[in-house]
Amino acid sequence: METVTVLEDRWHPRVVTDGPSIDRARAHGAAVDLLTALGLDLTVEHLADTPRRMVDALVELTSPPEFELTTFPNDDEYDELVLVEDIPVQSLCEHHLLPFVGVAHVGYLPGGRILGLSKFARMVDHHARRPQTQERLTKRIADHLQRALEPRGVGVVLDAQHTCMSLRGARATGSRTLTSALFGQLRDDARSRSEFLDLTRGRR
Numbered sequence: 001m002e003t004v005t006v007l008e009d010r011w012h013p014r015v016v017t018d019g020p021s022i023d024r025a026r027a028h029g030a031a032v033d034l035l036t037a038l039g040l041d042l043t044v045e046h047l048a049d050t051p052r053r054m055v056d057a058l059v060e061l062t063s064p065p066e067f068e069l070t071t072f073p074n075d076d077e078y079d080e081l082v083l084v085e086d087i088p089v090q091s092l093c094e095h096h097l098l099p100f101v102g103v104a105h106v107g108y109l110p111g112g113r114i115l116g117l118s119k120f121a122r123m124v125d126h127h128a129r130r131p132q133t134q135e136r137l138t139k140r141i142a143d144h145l146q147r148a149l150e151p152r153g154v155g156v157v158l159d160a161q162h163t164c165m166s167l168r169g170a171r172a173t174g175s176r177t178l179t180s181a182l183f184g185q186l187r188d189d190a191r192s193r194s195e196f197l198d199l200t201r202g203r204r
């Protein structure tokens with residue numbers, strides 16, 4: 001699932017990520033085998049349909065939804081930071097296939113185009129729906145914004161809790177992982193960088 005395909009015109013692309021083809025029948029058989037091997041009795045009414053639900057849930061959590069990345073000309077030459085905070089993030093860690101959940105703060109310094117505000121949340125959700133690391137997810141969102149908008153700077157901060165280390169294993173309940181990806185002026189210009197980081201720090 002590496003390719004983000006950009007269709008139609010440059011400033012109003014449909015964003016489509018080609019996933020692997022899914023073999024539901026095989027996944028269902030494997031879920032039956034897994035649950036049975038774990039000692040669960042699938043003849044109990046509550047559990048009878050659990051393999052199907054498991055497959056549906058995993059497919060839903062790993063299928064990036066298409067969306068239109070609508071941009072507009074920056075007619076007013078707005079040149080300050082645009083920051084959308086507290087965008088929900090729900091993804092799966094690729095090591096345990098357990099959820100990590102939290103929020104993203106996404107900002108940019110506009111160039112010639114500005115982005116439709118809802119598209120920050122759509123972009124986060126699009127990239128979140130796959131098994132991965134938090135580091136990679138953070139970078140992917142920033143890379144995509146950079147390519148799509150050609151802005152003067154991009155900044156992405158993710159603040160998430162990994163259930164693989166809170167509900168099991170280390171059982172570090174409440175611990176949070178912060179990751180960031182900064183490009184352009186938000187990385188290289190000290191004033192812009194600290195403005196962005198101070199504002200996002202205010203959310204924590």
Ligand SMILES: Nc1nc2c(ncn2[C@@H]2O[C@H](COP(=O)(O)OP(=O)(O)OP(=O)(O)O)[C@@H](O)[C@H]2O)c(=O)[nH]1
Binds near residue numbers: 094095134168
């Ligand atoms: N860097 C990074 N690590 C992650 C992420 N999600 C999960 N992990 C880690 O992946 C590691 C996998 O380590 P292993 O030792 O193979 O797994 P494990 O035996 O289940 O280890 P414990 O989780 O410590 O019980 C763990 O340290 C997880 O916390 C992530 O998004 N980024």
Ligand SMILES: [Zn+2]
Binds near residue numbers: 093094095097165
């Ligand atoms: Zn994990």
